Amino acid sequence: MAVVETRGVRKVFVGDTPAVDGVDIATEEGEYLVLLGPSGSGKTTLLRMIAGLERPSEGEVLIGGRVVNDLPPRARRIAMVFQSYALYPHKTVAQNISFPLAAGGMPKERRPERIRWASSLLGIDHLLERKPRQLSGGERQRVALARALVRDPQVFLLDEPLSNLDAKLRTSAREDLKEFQRRVGVTTIYVTHDQVEAMGLGDRIAVLDKGRLQQLGTPREIYHEPANTFVATFLGSPPMNLLEHDGALVGFRPEHFLPEGLVSEREGRVPFEYQVDRVEYLGSDRMLYGTIPAIAAGVKVIARLPFTVTTPVAEGSPARFAVAESSLRFFGKDSGDRIAPQPLRGVSA
């Protein structure tokens, strides 16, 4: 049974443009589901509707198989970690963690044990007497997690919990989050705009744009089999190259666009004449920026060569590059949706 499910959920705030426009998502038990999308895609609004902080204009939200549209947040057995952590500034860490217990009516004498359990799980035992303003960003995040965890919720809702940490801390906090969820095993819905977080954390990723679900799948599916051009270009850095050819869009990832000799003929090599305009050395990678005049003269095509590829490439000169046929993706020119592979006539150099 799905722990959290949304059925045709819509949310219109003002005017006609919906923030969330008919989203159907169902999580599986113990799953880590990531809602990924650019800002304004409706991912936070969707999360807030699941939490009960916003009421859907249409559609249903189900938690544990029950329609919860009319239930206030506290009746939903959910826990949420906010982007700002939203710790209670006047309470100590222990009081912060204890607050949901007290609100849930747990007798006073049973709370300390629960607080100890949650704080030791997150390694914040030594901070219990501090106030939130005396904590670092990473410590605050752990307190917020402990406060969410302590009540034993059915679902964790996390709203960009890493975005307030600096880049270095973010990587280790990401690992901690994953490890934490693995240990606790609670279904988690995680909102982010950061594709690296999404790929690294999610069992499945729901890609949202303009309030609509673009694709729902494992990180591998989302990356390698994008459902449309939005997903294809939103994930991957640099994004997938898209070239118009013969009434369709041909896409391939920069890392699949390699010097001809490195693509084996057995995979069905599709060679191109690649005009390289600029070369960037990024240490582990070499980025090439150029065009494929035979298909689309004005469209920038990026190639990403790992440092292990030592083929010399000169700026301003044509080179022979190729893509394996299996790495080509095709999209409808107008719809942007994925279509069946098309033969590439007359492009081969």
Place this chain on the structure above:
Amino acid sequence: MTTAAPEAATRPRERNRRYLFEREGVLGPLLLLPSVAYLLALVGFPLVMAILYAFTDITTGNPALHFVGIDTFKAALADPVTRTSLRNTVVFTVISQVLVVVLSVVLAFALRANFRGKWIARFLILLPWTTPIALGTIAWLWMLDSIFSPIDWVLSHTGITSPGSHMFWLGRAHLAMGSVIAVQAWRMLPLATVILLAGLTSIPQDVREAAEIDGAGFWRRMFGIDIPLLLPISAVALLFGLVFSFTDMTVVFVLTRGGPQNATQVLASWAFFRGIEGGSLGEGAAVAVFMFPVLAGLAALILRMVSRAEVS
């Protein structure tokens, strides 16, 4: 080329003058000067004079400074009216401020909610603060008039009092005190409400939402989150209210002039009647100086709270 040399020579000086105002050592004192002058002339000087006068037997008829030690204080204390005034001041201040605190919390919570006509409600509540104190109090003087009081009319027409009867709001000791306190609370309420409303809106939305998700109902959110977070700012509002009310005489002066039989006399009005209207400058000053220790204590508290708020 020949003109370039003298120009270059004057340049450093010119530059100095041009950036004069950007030097903290110049701009700081300059900007402080008006308020320092104001404080010295209109607060510092009268305060020193008042304390000085309190140790003399100066009157408007005989303005010579003749020091008599603490005789003036003894005389003022021996006067039962001074002691009544002292007690009245405390009652007047404390009760009116308790009313203000309770009502302003209720009002601030009510005004934070979204409802139709919210702006007009806010406007009406702020109105007393924008009218000059004396004018507002004169309006109350009519409301509480011994014969034409509309309050009496309403009371007798709703059958609460017998038809045609009069309450004599300002003519009976306890009613007069109650009226003075109510009007003072009415006056101080808008400011306190606005301060609390600002405090409420400064509580981050997500902290309140977190409490909601953590399972807190309305009362737990109010007493567990909102009110504790409001405490620092409301303490400042309360202290200001206490200082204002303790030293204020406008409401008393306009409504009752301290009467009936000094039942509503407060230290400020008594000092005024003694010192200015009665001409005994020394004794008036001595009465006013009674307020000094209380005010100094409150002021020290305010300063401590403000500096602590800055740190956190």
